[in-house]
Amino acid sequence: METYQIYSLTSAVLFVIGIGGVFASRQFIKKIIATIIMGGGVFLVFVSFAQRDALSFADPVPLALVITGIVVAVASAAFALALARRIYQLTGEESFTTEK
Amino acid sequence: MTDLPLSPYPALLVGLPILMAALSLFFKNRGEAVVGLTGSLLTAGLAVIAFVDVTQQGTVIHILGGWEPPLGILLRMDPLAAVFIGMTAVVGVFISLYAWRYFRTQETATGGFPLFWPLWLFLWAGLNGLFLSNDLFNLFVTLEVIGISAVALAVLSGKAAALTAGLRYLLAAITGSMSYLFGVALIYGSTGTLDLTHLGHVLQPGTTTTFALVVITLGLLIKMAGFPFHFWLPPAHSSAPAPVSALLSALVVKGAFYILLRLWMEVFGVSLTYAAGQLIGLAGAIAVIWGSWQAFMQTSLKLIVAHSSVAQLGYLLMVFPLLILAPGESADSADWLSNAWTAGIYQVIAHAFAKASFFLSAGIIIMALGHDRIESLRDLVGNMRITALAIGLAGVSLIGLPPSGGFMAKWMLLKGIFLSGQWWWAPVVLAGSLLTAGYVFMLLRLAFAPAREKEPFRPVPKKLEVYALLLALGSFLIVLPADSLVQFLESSEIFGSGIETIVEGGAHGND
Numbered sequence: 001m002e003t004y005q006i007y008s009l010t011s012a013v014l015f016v017i018g019i020g021g022v023f024a025s026r027q028f029i030k031k032i033i034a035t036i037i038m039g040g041g042v043f044l045v046f047v048s049f050a051q052r053d054a055l056s057f058a059d060p061v062p063l064a065l066v067i068t069g070i071v072v073a074v075a076s077a078a079f080a081l082a083l084a085r086r087i088y089q090l091t092g093e094e095s096f097t098t099e100k
Numbered sequence: 101m102t103d104l105p106l107s108p109y110p111a112l113l114v115g116l117p118i119l120m121a122a123l124s125l126f127f128k129n130r131g132e133a134v135v136g137l138t139g140s141l142l143t144a145g146l147a148v149i150a151f152v153d154v155t156q157q158g159t160v161i162h163i164l165g166g167w168e169p170p171l172g173i174l175l176r177m178d179p180l181a182a183v184f185i186g187m188t189a190v191v192g193v194f195i196s197l198y199a200w201r202y203f204r205t206q207e208t209a210t211g212g213f214p215l216f217w218p219l220w221l222f223l224w225a226g227l228n229g230l231f232l233s234n235d236l237f238n239l240f241v242t243l244e245v246i247g248i249s250a251v252a253l254a255v256l257s258g259k260a261a262a263l264t265a266g267l268r269y270l271l272a273a274i275t276g277s278m279s280y281l282f283g284v285a286l287i288y289g290s291t292g293t294l295d296l297t298h299l300g301h302v303l304q305p306g307t308t309t310t311f312a313l314v315v316i317t318l319g320l321l322i323k324m325a326g327f328p329f330h331f332w333l334p335p336a337h338s339s340a341p342a343p344v345s346a347l348l349s350a351l352v353v354k355g356a357f358y359i360l361l362r363l364w365m366e367v368f369g370v371s372l373t374y375a376a377g378q379l380i381g382l383a384g385a386i387a388v389i390w391g392s393w394q395a396f397m398q399t400s401l402k403l404i405v406a407h408s409s410v411a412q413l414g415y416l417l418m419v420f421p422l423l424i425l426a427p428g429e430s431a432d433s434a435d436w437l438s439n440a441w442t443a444g445i446y447q448v449i450a451h452a453f454a455k456a457s458f459f460l461s462a463g464i465i466i467m468a469l470g471h472d473r474i475e476s477l478r479d480l481v482g483n484m485r486i487t488a489l490a491i492g493l494a495g496v497s498l499i500g501l502p503p504s505g506g507f508m509a510k511w512m513l514l515k516g517i518f519l520s521g522q523w524w525w526a527p528v529v530l531a532g533s534l535l536t537a538g539y540v541f542m543l544l545r546l547a548f549a550p551a552r553e554k555e556p557f558r559p560v561p562k563k564l565e566v567y568a569l570l571l572a573l574g575s576f577l578i579v580l581p582a583d584s585l586v587q588f589l590e591s592s593e594i595f596g597s598g599i600e601t602i603v604e605g606g607a608h609g610n611d
Contacts, residue, residue, distance in 0.1 A: 015278075018278070019279070022271060022275050028267060032271070035271060035274045035275060035278065038278045039278055042281045042285060045282060045285040045286065045289070046285045048289075049288060049289035062285070065237055065288075068237075068241065069240075069281060072241070072244045072277075073274075073278075075248065076244070076247075076248060076273075076274050077274075079251070079252070080270050080271065083251075083255065083263055083267040084267060087260060090260040090263065091260045093264070096264070
């Protein structure tokens with residue numbers, strides 16, 4: 001099995017774990033972590049596609065995209081955590097109470 | 101692509117609101133609002149100039165920093181983008197004016213939400229950027245700008261209910277954009293390009309492309325609250341302050357629809373099948389029925405309006421099955437394509453005007469009564485004539501009665517449905533209108549009913565009522581230039597096109 005195939009498979013598994021976690025769990029923190037795992041999976045796909053043949057250097061475009069993506073993902077996660085913390089301070093709730 | 105006329109407007113349409121948003125952060129309370137309102141008026145003015153420019157020159161482009169694609173970023177403003185930008189500007193200006201007055205009345209309790217202005221301008225920049233983008237990754241970035249500023253706006257009040265709804269909205273938005281980005285990665289991996297125009301030529305049908313299509317479509321459906329991912333919309337839209345609800349329902353959800361439309365028509369033509377169109381149409385049809393029914397069952401005004409958004413967005417999805425031709429049909433013989441496109445565009449614009457007006461009216465009622473339980477709407481006509489008229493007009497446009505913009509949309513949709521022979525969508529359109537009529541007339545019945553006890557209607561600034569009424573009137577006035585609007589849109593390459601499919605999954609191009 002080639003290196004990029006291992007990366008691609010891992011990324012697909014991470015993505016599925018993440019998306020499952022988002023829909024299956026009710027707790028704020030678990031959901032937020034699940035989106036971060038999803039993001040990890042997606043960024044790994046980009047990285048695995050950056051590989052070209054063994055001699056030349058990696059394709060820089062996906063790497064640049066990943067950096068942008070990571071910045072966005074960190075910002076969203078921080079925002080979500082801030083919201084979760086504020087909800088906890090106001091109501092003491094740690095999870096969504098109604099359906100979904 | 102790069103031989104089209106160059107224009108500075110696309111860059112300015114993104115840059116100016118960002119600049120004004122950043123500038124407004126240097127001021128406090130009142131100053132921030134002044135800069136913010138100035139910024140939104142300037143942006144709207146610029147959008148009008150850019151719109152006129154496109155009507156004269158046709159599609160214009162802007163190459164950022166002189167770096168030509170594939171290295172650099174190209175912004176493209178074609179007639180379709182111009183119409184969406186123009187709609188955002190007109191609806192945005194009315195909501196800005198309303199917000200200016202609305203937040204001033206709430207100054208003592210909250211400081212007048214000065215943060216509304218920079219967030220709204222960032223949101224506006226994101227929307228303009230989205231309509232102008234011509235590559236997949238740029239679209240992702242603008243989606244994120246829109247998502248984060250929209251959630252921040254939704255939680256502006258800081259109340260626990262709004263925060264919970266906002267967190268749910270944010271999580272849905274992140275999931276949607278990650279799903280979208282996954283598809284983008286797959287497309288880049290298999291073609292080595294992100295440029296939409298280029299992708300339309302080089303994308304090959306295959307498992308990877310189909311999988312990318314599925315995750316991108318799912319991601320965008322989450323973002324535009326398509327069934328069955330509509331769960332985040334009603335709480336988020338109904339718990340925000342009135343001008344924000346109007347922005348979210350009228351403009352923000354249309355962004356994801358715009359991308360979906362562009363990608364399906366310009367990029368993914370090769371892997372779309374007739375069944376894919378039927379499937380997304382079915383999701384739309386369920387949304388129309390379910391959303392309207394839920395709206396009918398609600399007891400608070402803002403929740404009615406928010407659920408009605410789910411239904412009205414469903415109509416947009418029902419346009420897709422008409423655009424994908426059955427095996428054996430060709431775009432030349434399919435004379436309903438232009439009807440379907442007109443229906444889609446008019447549904448977008450009419451809903452933007454009517455829904456913005458509806459939410460702004462709901463804000464006025466909350467201001468007058470302190471809550472929005474619908475039984476308190478009794479004798480609304482006697483107390484607030486203008487708002488009652490605005491709700492009535494907006495409701496008529498949502499139902500789709502002539503001569504409103506909503507009628508234009510639903511009539512064209514029905515025409516497209518019958519001409520294309522896909523008659524099974526027709527009952528859905530009619531049932532949706534009937535259910536919409538149900539909740540609109542329920543509101544109007546209460547508005548005309550005599551009050552049981554004297555409810556104290558607090559006085560509300562007349563200006564607010566007038567802005568809401570003007571938006572409602574707008575959803576009627578847009579019918580007047582219909583001919584020239586459709587003619588203008590037809591100069592857009594994508595407008596009026598369909599996707600030809602063959603029996604075995606694959607397809608020929610998408611011209």
